[in-house]
Amino acid sequence: MKYVSTRGQAPVLSFEEAMLTGLARDGGLYLPETIPTLTAEEIAAFEGLSYEEVAFRVMRPFIGDSFTDDEFRDIIAKAYAGFGHIARAPLVELAPGHFLLELFHGPTLAFKDFAMQLIGQLFEVALKRRGERVTIVGATSGDTGSAAIEAFRGLENVDVFILFPHGRVSEVQRRQMTTPADANVHALALDGDFDDCQARLKDMFNDFDFRDGVKLAGVNSINWARVLAQVVYYFTSAVALGAPHRKVSFTVPTGNFGDIFAGYIARRMGLPIDRLVVATNQNDILHRCLSGQGYFKGETIPSISPSMDIQVSSNFERALYYAYDQDGSAVAQLMDELKAGGFNVSQGAMQALAEAFLSGRASEEETLTTIASTLKQSGELICPHTAVGVKVAEETRVIGTPMITLATAHPAKFPDAVEKASGIRPPLPQRMADLYDRPERVTRIANDLGAIEEHIKGHIAR
Ligand SMILES: Cc1ncc(COP(=O)(O)O)c(C=O)c1O
Numbered sequence: 243m244k245y246v247s248t249r250g251q252a253p254v255l256s257f258e259e260a261m262l263t264g265l266a267r268d269g270g271l272y273l274p275e276t277i278p279t280l281t282a283e284e285i286a287a288f289e290g291l292s293y294e295e296v297a298f299r300v301m302r303p304f305i306g307d308s309f310t311d312d313e314f315r316d317i318i319a320k321a322y323a324g325f326g327h328i329a330r331a332p333l334v335e336l337a338p339g340h341f342l343l344e345l346f347h348g349p350t351l352a353f354k355d356f357a358m359q360l361i362g363q364l365f366e367v368a369l370k371r372r373g374e375r376v377t378i379v380g381a382t383s384g385d386t387g388s389a390a391i392e393a394f395r396g397l398e399n400v401d402v403f404i405l406f407p408h409g410r411v412s413e414v415q416r417r418q419m420t421t422p423a424d425a426n427v428h429a430l431a432l433d434g435d436f437d438d439c440q441a442r443l444k445d446m447f448n449d450f451d452f453r454d455g456v457k458l459a460g461v462n463s464i465n466w467a468r469v470l471a472q473v474v475y476y477f478t479s480a481v482a483l484g485a486p487h488r489k490v491s492f493t494v495p496t497g498n499f500g501d502i503f504a505g506y507i508a509r510r511m512g513l514p515i516d517r518l519v520v521a522t523n524q525n526d527i528l529h530r531c532l533s534g535q536g537y538f539k540g541e542t543i544p545s546i547s548p549s550m551d552i553q554v555s556s557n558f559e560r561a562l563y564y565a566y567d568q569d570g571s572a573v574a575q576l577m578d579e580l581k582a583g584g585f586n587v588s589q590g591a592m593q594a595l596a597e598a599f600l601s602g603r604a605s606e607e608e609t610l611t612t613i614a615s616t617l618k619q620s621g622e623l624i625c626p627h628t629a630v631g632v633k634v635a636e637e638t639r640v641i642g643t644p645m646i647t648l649a650t651a652h653p654a655k656f657p658d659a660v661e662k663a664s665g666i667r668p669p670l671p672q673r674m675a676d677l678y679d680r681p682e683r684v685t686r687i688a689n690d691l692g693a694i695e696e697h698i699k700g701h702i703a704r
């Protein structure tokens with residue numbers, strides 16, 4: 243299995259190399275050269291299997307010879323052992339035909355744990371075997387950062403630096419990043435928004451002296467392994483509702499487009515997905531683009547679903563690559579135009595995107611109302627990101643086809659918004675009950691590439 247860049251100018255790599263490399267050296271994102279498929283019989287056979295076994299069968303064809311079967315099974319087992327639910331990703335019925343896929347039973351209470359716990363194990367095995375050490379830098383709007391810290395804290399061969407937008411994450415998210423005491427963990431509060439954090443991260447990858455000097459690695463969904471791990475729960479949930487014998491639809495609260503893109507991959511692997519719906523908050527650049535208005539950056543307005551406050555949606559580049567018939571130079575041209583403010587999508591590519599995705603948006607008011615109405619109708623207390631999904635799913639689902647909305651975070655990560663909407667302040671799980679009492683450790687940093695690079699160079703373990 244070989245991996246190629248969306249911009250067509252970077253070395254072709256193995257799974258392990260692509261995972262450790264992060265951003266391609268031409269600025270693009272790695273994708274498998276071909277997408278393996280599963281037959282209807284192979285998918286039907288997932289029924290009744292453990293999450294771990296399905297994870298093995300779905301991901302194995304993408305791994306090539308980077309890990310042996312025994313190694314890979316062992317890694318998967320360790321990755322999900324700490325989840326607080328035996329099903330790992332349980333389904334809950336909200337209303338007849340509308341289901342929530344609860345993705346918040348991992349250690350940091352968001353869907354990011356599914357991929358991050360896995361790649362923590364994958365990195366550890368690969369780095370030990372190679373005798374290498376890496377510097378992981380991550381950009382976060384709140385959830386990737388805490389999941390990465392949890393997955394990599396205390397590991398011998400890794401330093402972790404997380405850039406988060408100062409004042410734009412929830413207090414729980416911030417404390418999850420600033421309270422771990424491990425020496426290899428560094429939380430950096432950047433003066434800017436998430437797009438600034440992600441832009442500086444990509445700048446670091448494109449600064450080859452720095453990149454090679456610190457052995458930079460990435461665990462954002464830049465990293466293909468992150469997306470791959472998220473493909474699995476599309477299969478487990480769809481099969482639980484009758485796939486491949488019937489179609490199912492998904493609505494995905496979306497920001498950086500990694501989670502919905504994993505659904506797109508599941509469909510291309512053979513999972514019969516009917517509707518794949520992108521749900522955005524008031525930062526609705528993706529909804530506007532999928533509605534035919536081009537992809538033009540605006541100001542990011544802070545919302546009550548802060549993890550989705552994103553304008554430059556990294557994985558949309560991967561969707562564009564397929565929409566433009568895998569033409570790397572066309573994608574590179576669009577990404578150049580994006581630097582100058584945005585681009586229009588060609589008619590053919592727009593048609594391909596429209597065949598793949600539907601979209602919708604929820605305003606702040608609609609998000610609050612949905613938290614309240616969902617509680618009233620089903621007894622489920624949901625986080626604001628999930629509420630964006632539920633609202634859009636209700637508008638786009640069709641009778642006769644089950645709709646699965648991805649519940650991407652636990653409501654306790656966003657207690658202020660949830661309390662405002664429902665009157666209930668969701669408590670943190672017992673194991674995190676002292677989060678507000680733990681001392682914080684954080685460095686405030688300017689939105690300046692040189693300053694960030696100097697800080698990292700001065701703080702990596704030698
Ligand atoms: C809770 C939550 N919901 C939804 C999203 C959006 O997911 P994605 O960035 O994969 O589109 C994020 C951020 O990634 C998130 O943290």
Ligand SMILES: N[C@@H](CCOP(=O)(O)O)C(=O)O
Pocket residue numbers: 381382383384385386387461462463464497498500549550556
């Ligand atoms: N919402 C994310 C943003 C980063 O997304 P990623 O999937 O590329 O890591 C977050 O919570 O940090």
